[in-house]
Amino acid sequence: MHNLILANFAMHITLDAHEKQQALALLQQKTVTKRTFLLQPGEVDHHIYFVTKGCLRMFYADQAGQEHNICFYPENWWACDIVSFFKEKPAINTIQALEDSEVFYFTLSRLEELFTKVPKFERFFRILTQNGFELYQKRITGNLSKKAEERYRQFRKQYPGLEQRIAQKHIAAYLGITPTFLSLLRKEFVA
């Protein structure tokens, strides 16, 4: 499990043995069962999660109660409401486990401790935030301009294999379409 997160760090920064040990010492771990809420709207998000097993989702529930899935986080993804976590503001989004999952996490105080001890992590989390930004930007412009079919194609590319793991209604709520329309799309792709 540690190897997975160390490999993830190594994507953006080079750490020596002592630095790796400092980072791992500040990480905590937990197991969550399917459907557990890790963040509710109005709470401050006190954790940034790294998924080692299972899958989380972040969604936004509008005033009519309609859920809009913003992102899925299977293995090797970092999950948090970036604004709520780093700015300690009430979250507008919800984070929920879609499968029984195992996660590592930093609290903000431990992450700030890590930034002080190993400043290279400023770079790591800068790049991580930029990656999150890219996903968000794709979501905005995708919804503005791309057809549902194209958004479905991108979902399958971005999350290989996830389609077989989670409920269709969650994929529909990610694509901004009805489950019936998704079912039609899928038939077209399989055909």
Place this chain on the structure above:
Amino acid sequence: MHNLILANFAMHITLDAHEKQQALALLQQKTVTKRTFLLQPGEVDHHIYFVTKGCLRMFYADQAGQEHNICFYPENWWACDIVSFFKEKPAINTIQALEDSEVFYFTLSRLEELFTKVPKFERFFRILTQNGFELYQKRITGNLSKKAEERYRQFRKQYPGLEQRIAQKHIAAYLGITPTFLSLLRKEFVA
């Protein structure tokens, strides 16, 4: 002009005299006339701009040619297509001057040089990216859930005085409404 950007750095990091001098030495400056394009879709964004005078906008033109204003950047704002700049990918957005403007800018290579010389700037640009993320998140969830009137109210709060400086059509293209509807909204607010 240098004081404006030094005050901006000081919002997130503390620099000594030598570090300030190193940062300023890597900054470049330019003047752009109204309507100048600073970034076109398909180009890589090679500059991160800090506006000291005037106002820029970033917009996304959809396949039907409709312009959606994503953000305005008056004095004291940083402007860039974050994904295109940091990842050196073709931009999907356009950046244009809405007024005669003066800007400082870093190129990516100079910014990377700054990160090496003064690693504190990793922190500064991490926080800047998080702030950009917050704006984006507000735009997504605002468009999903808030009424046009509420979005207009937020625009006025976020950009005090800007309404009198730029064309109404640009505000309408930011709010996602027609100029006629904006005109109705404004009458309601003034009344």
